[in-house]
Amino acid sequence: MPLFEYRCKECGHMTEFLEKADAKAQHKCEKCGSTKTDRILSAFAVGKGGSSGSTGASCPTGTCSLS
Numbered sequence: 001m002p003l004f005e006y007r008c009k010e011c012g013h014m015t016e017f018l019e020k021a022d023a024k025a026q027h028k029c030e031k032c033g034s035t036k037t038d039r040i041l042s043a044f045a046v047g048k049g050g051s052s053g054s055t056g057a058s059c060p061t062g063t064c065s066l067s
């Protein structure tokens with residue numbers, strides 16, 4: 001599930017939410033209460049970090065050409 005950051009257009013406060021990519025939820029700025037927020041894709045919430053060099057069975061980026 002992707003992690004989105006919402007940046008408030010009013011005060012610039014950033015808030016992170018985990019939600020579906022096609023979610024249409026309006027998020028309020030927790031600082032000033034404005035609903036004028038820009039959604040920014042922050043990162044994918046995967047449990048693993050780091051690259052040891054060995055490629056596993058699944059492609060982490062989705063760009064590998066699997067036959």
Ligand SMILES: [Zn+2]
Nearest residue numbers: 008011029032
């Ligand atoms: Zn705000």
